[in-house]
Amino acid sequence: MNYDTVAAISTAQGEGGIGVIRISGDNALQIADKIFNSISGKKVTEMKGYTASFGKIFENGEDIDEAVALVFKAPHSYTGEDVVELSCHGGLYITKRVLRAVLNAGAAPAQAGEFTKRAFLNGKIDLTEAEAVIDIISAKSRGAARAALCVKEGALRKKIDGVKNDLLSQAAHLSAWADYPEEDIAEVTVDSVIETCDSAIKCLQSLLDSYDCGQTVKKGIDTVIAGRPNVGKSTIMNLLSGYEKSIVTDIPGTTRDIVEDTVTVGDVVLNLSDTAGLRDTDDAVEKIGIDRARKRLEQCGLLLAVFDNSRELDEDDYNLIESAKSVPSIAVINKTDLDNKLDIKYISKNIKYIVYISAINGDGRDDLTKAVEKIAGTQNFNPSEGVLSNERQRIAVKNALDSVIEAKNALEFGMTFDAVTVSIEDAISQLLELTGERTSDEVVDRVFHNFCVGK
Incomplete structure (x- = not known):
């Protein structure tokens, strides 16, 4: 060209x-x-x-x-x-x-992304590998970088090619057997088509199942640190951030607004929000911060509910425990270096994951990391298997999966091989669009629109 x-x-x-x-x-x-x-x-x-x-x-x-x-x-x-x-x-x-x-x-x-676009148009990479380039550039964690690099090196393409080639072979066999009955072509059996469909369904469903985990590794989790005043939220924020992001004092109500930072905990990126201490107050400024904290808590993807090991549960703690039931949560028992007065049994009945730390001494960070990875579902995350990078890819795989399931159902309902072939060809078209082997200029332009100039 x-x-x-x-x-x-x-x-x-x-x-x-x-x-x-x-x-x-x-x-x-x-x-x-x-x-x-x-x-x-x-x-x-x-x-x-x-x-x-x-x-x-x-x-x-x-x-x-x-x-x-x-x-x-x-x-x-x-x-x-x-x-x-x-x-x-x-x-x-x-x-x-x-x-x-x-x-x-x-x-x-x-233009933006033009060098990578030319690599795609010249057959150097497919569309999934092109999209992985921007994921490598924007990676915020080791896991995100490894996942993007594996896709760039063809891990996802190899999976898709395996499914696509099996479906192409089956579609070709179906067409040849139907169109040239006088030729010496092996008869198509229902069992052989179902076997091909089952294999494709297993692979495509696996990709869809890993999508949310991959997005968590890639984009991170909106995480709120909440608890009553002076429970140690800001100290935990600083512990995870690695520097003094939030002001820490013994005065309750020091944090009056939301303090934000992005940190990496294990292979998970947390978009942290250190919120104002949850309590009833007559202070107009502090009340605004508390209202914002409660709103952010309702919308978060992960709650780090912080409790003081050295103090008994009060009404604010009970309200926080109740809120924790509606979002993925980890109960963080802080100040474990002090004598225990906290009703941990009550907390454990209502919040599944509990971590014990002494934020002031830096103890317990590893346990918190393991809990975050477990609740995020990333503890067994294997980027070398290839993961879907974005919604465009997820939709293409979902549509392909639906078409393969439709083909299998058609067989089981006794429909003709012609109807089955149509569904299999629809699945192939979706996979070709995923890799960019058959796609519109509009889709290609949309993919590279998000690139920076120079890449």
Whole structure:
């Protein structure tokens, strides 16, 4: 395919050791030659693929910066086209100045995600692998990064290809047997079709079952830390954050609004909210914070309900325990370094997961991590199996699964093989759309719309 040669800054906008300007397209090497002089005197167009050359970027006879030119020849490049990457000194002015020189030499500005889009259009990656690129960039935890990398390396595609190829073989057999009865073609049996359907259903259902867990690892859980005043919520917030995010004092009501942070607990990202202590108060400002805390508690994906081991349960604690019944919750018994006065039996009857900590001493964080992973369902999360990355993929798999189930039901109800073939072909179409082998330009544009420029 013939595309314009495009260029963009591929590193983050800001100060850094290096900045990379990527050029991709049929004229990438010729454009680089117009603004890059190597110390050796060798032109970029004379360089072999996967080689680098040190030199200077210039424009109109003026040296702009020192740089290293790295050449990738088609089709052995990220985009499948000729690519030159110019590594100059990092910084807003220098990188933009070098990019301007490249554009003035004949390149067009790359659109958001255009390099990865070209990789997809040139058959270097499928659509699921392209979507994994942005997941790698935005990963907030080790688990999220590993899951995205496995998808980028084809773990999901291999699963989908296995199901798709089985269905294609079965559909081809059904069509051939129906259309060419005079030929010596093996008879299609109900058992063989059901066996193919059962295998596909098992794989597709497994992918759907792991979706929520994968999203938890990828996006995290909106988590509220709640409890009565001076129970240690802010200390726990600081313990999980690793630094003093919330103000900690012995004065009840110190936290008057919601303090937020994002932390990684094991393989789970928690979008934490440290809320105002739950109690009745005449303080107008504190009351606003408490009302916000109660509203946030109702909407959260995980509640860390904090109790003081050294104090008996009061009305505020009982109200919190009641609220914990409606959301996934962990009872965090704090101040275990002090004598026990808390009715832990009552808490355990109402909240399944209990963790004992001394936030002031830093004890119990590992136990809290295990409880979070267990309640999030990520303790046995295996990213190498391939997981669905987004709603587009989930819907495609769900539609494919429904079509396969429909095919199996048609067989069991005694319908003709023609009706079964239609359902199997519908399932194949959904899987082809998932991988991008058969999809509309609108879907492709929507996928790459969320990418950053330069990737």
